[in-house]
Amino acid sequence: MEEKKLKGDLVEISGNLRAKFDTENAKGAPKEGTQPKEIFMIRAKRSRHEGTAHQENLTPMTQEITFSAQDPRPEGWTCDNPLIIQASIKDVVIHRVYIDTGSSADIIYEHCFRLLPDRWKDGLRPTTGRLVEFTGHNLCPLGMIHLPLTLTNHYKQRRKTVLVDFVVIRHSGEHNIILGRPTLLKLGAIPSTMHGIVKFNTSRGPTIILATPPRQLQCFTIMQPVEITRETKKARGESTYEKEVVNEEHLDQTINIGHNLPRHTRRSLVDLLRRYKHIFAWTPTDMVGVDRKIIEHKLMIKPGTKEVKQKKRVQWGDRNRVVNAEVAKLTKAGILREAVFPTWIANPVMVRKNDGSWCMCIDFSDLNKTCPKDCYLLPEIDQKVESLQGFKLKCFLDAYKGYHQILMSKDDEEKTTFYTDHGTFCYTKMPFGLKNAGATYQRLVDSMFSSQIGRNI
Numbered sequence: 001m002e003e004k005k006l007k008g009d010l011v012e013i014s015g016n017l018r019a020k021f022d023t024e025n026a027k028g029a030p031k032e033g034t035q036p037k038e039i040f041m042i043r044a045k046r047s048r049h050e051g052t053a054h055q056e057n058l059t060p061m062t063q064e065i066t067f068s069a070q071d072p073r074p075e076g077w078t079c080d081n082p083l084i085i086q087a088s089i090k091d092v093v094i095h096r097v098y099i100d101t102g103s104s105a106d107i108i109y110e111h112c113f114r115l116l117p118d119r120w121k122d123g124l125r126p127t128t129g130r131l132v133e134f135t136g137h138n139l140c141p142l143g144m145i146h147l148p149l150t151l152t153n154h155y156k157q158r159r160k161t162v163l164v165d166f167v168v169i170r171h172s173g174e175h176n177i178i179l180g181r182p183t184l185l186k187l188g189a190i191p192s193t194m195h196g197i198v199k200f201n202t203s204r205g206p207t208i209i210l211a212t213p214p215r216q217l218q219c220f221t222i223m224q225p226v227e228i229t230r231e232t233k234k235a236r237g238e239s240t241y242e243k244e245v246v247n248e249e250h251l252d253q254t255i256n257i258g259h260n261l262p263r264h265t266r267r268s269l270v271d272l273l274r275r276y277k278h279i280f281a282w283t284p285t286d287m288v289g290v291d292r293k294i295i296e297h298k299l300m301i302k303p304g305t306k307e308v309k310q311k312k313r314v315q316w317g318d319r320n321r322v323v324n325a326e327v328a329k330l331t332k333a334g335i336l337r338e339a340v341f342p343t344w345i346a347n348p349v350m351v352r353k354n355d356g357s358w359c360m361c362i363d364f365s366d367l368n369k370t371c372p373k374d375c376y377l378l379p380e381i382d383q384k385v386e387s388l389q390g391f392k393l394k395c396f397l398d399a400y401k402g403y404h405q406i407l408m409s410k411d412d413e414e415k416t417t418f419y420t421d422h423g424t425f426c427y428t429k430m431p432f433g434l435k436n437a438g439a440t441y442q443r444l445v446d447s448m449f450s451s452q453i454g455r456n457i
Contacts, residue, residue: 063206065199067192072154074210077196083211085198087177088150092116095212096175099191099198103180105131108166110142111454112176120147124168131169140377142168149183151200151209158207160200162186170377172387172454242266246273250282265393284333289405289429290444297430297440299412301370307343308366312419319350320421322358327420335404339426342417362418364433374436376443403441406430 083099094112113121124143131139145166152159164183184191189200189209198209241256244266255273257266281287315323330336344367351359388394407429408416416434417426430437449457 063201065190065201065206067195067197067199071195071197072208072210074196074213076213077211079194079196081193081196081211081213083191083193083196083198084175085151085209085211087179088152089116089147090120090150094176097177097179098175099184099211100178100180101184101191102134103178104182105167105178106164106180106183107131107178108145108147108168109173109176109454110168110170113142113145113166113168114450114453121145123147127167131167139169139171142170144168149179151187151189151198153207154210158202158204160187160202160207170379172379172383174387244270246270247277247280247282253282269393284329284335284404287333287405289407292407295440295444295447296407296409297412297434297437298409299367299371299415299434301367301412301415302372305370309343309345310347310363310366310419313347315348315350315421319358322350323348323360323420324422326360327422327425331425333404335427335429336425337413337428339414339417339424342414342424342426344415344417345424346416346418348418348420362416362431362433364416364431364435367415368433368435371435374439376439378438378442402445403432403437404429406440406444 085097085099086093086095087097088094124145127141127144129141131141133139145168147164147166148161149164150159150161162183164179164186166177183189187200189198191198196211196213198211199206200209201207240259242259243254244257245251245254247253255270257269261269327336331338346363346367349361349363351361353359408427413428414426416431417424430440446453
């Protein structure tokens with residue numbers, strides 16, 4: 001009976017709609033640009049059982065969460081600060097956890113991930129997806145890992161633990177973890193920027209997580225407009241640094257220190273560098289290099305590639321003298337050696353520096369064409385510079401001789417051979433200009449400073 005009644009209702013509704021449509025069509029087609037006054041949709045009636053089930057799904061499973069002026073607030077909260085809380089992964093307490101309702105992923109930064117116990121890192125699994133920033137830039141994750149995350153209220157009485165799929169990324173940032181919408185949904189958490197708290201229900205009732213007031217950054221003063229007058233403009237070519245000598249035995253090798261630093265800070269920094277001057281390499285012979293077991297540079301030339309011997313280019317005058325002097329210096333330091341019967345030969349290329357002197361480079365263009373690209377990620381300089389914001393002192397180290405600390409593979413040494421007036425020479429250590437030299441060097445730096453990147457590097 002119910003089925004016949006339902007069919008009868010549908011027939012009656014369809015007849016009414018057809019009659020109304022015929023009436024509207026008799027008036028003529030609607031003018032272009034006008035919107036219909038009504039939109040009709042035939043919808044079947046729910047059965048009594050379906051209606052009851054739908055109402056049961058809407059029944060709240062937890063207690064109601066509300067915010068009021070009586071709720072506790074973090075000390076000094078100004079209602080416009082980001083929600084940064086404290087959480088824990090198993091027994092490790094993690095600070096600077098950012099609540100981001102605009103993020104569709106839960107993120108853990110590499111500098112935080114590296115500090116976790118090694119036994120937890122075995123669960124890292126590769127991922128083929130990419131993260132897209134709000135600016136549209138793509139970021140390749142290092143992988144995903146499944147970890148339990150626990151939030152505890154400030155009274156240490158109520159807590160809640162959920163399993164989170166964290167995306168591990170290599171990126172410069174002030175936070176350790178970003179909690180996005182997936183975890184907030186699992187927790188049933190509701191953040192309030194106005195109150196500076198996060199509320200969610202636990203088995204023992206509702207609880208409150210207080211946000212940590214962020215440290216005072218200088219971005220607000222930087223963003224304030226500054227009126228530039230003629231007196232504040234710097235003359236072209238005027239240096240913003242002062243040169244200081246650290247090693248009395250090498251007066252020509254100086255360091256640059258910002259002239260706007262206080263005098264006592266500048267003096268303390270110079271004294272610190274002089275105290276530890278022995279850790280720097282002042283001459284090529286001081287660079288003992290990295291053990292071959294740790295890392296070495298391989299060319300990985302594609303099989304079946306034909307060797308290329310470039311036609312010798314003659315260097316005249318000052319250029320030739322600079323080439324001979326540089327070859328003699330690097331040979332004495334063990335960076336170059338003489339090559340006998342090489343199959344690959346390139347030419348030196350002289351490049352003029354800003355100070356007018358010459359710099360010797362090698363034309364490895366033919367060699368680089370035969371080598372596959374190493375896809376090891378290199379850091380973004382803009383992100384590195386932005387990550388320094390908020391720190392009082394910044395130190396930049398130009399490790400321009402760092403490449404000469406990495407040994408070349410024995411089988412690939414003579415492939416780096418180049419012409420000179422005194423014969424052909426090849427590199428025993430990794431030179432500039434090779435296709436994947438930057439990736440090899442970055443891999444070494446990341447492994448050396450893995451425990452310090454994100455803390456003081």
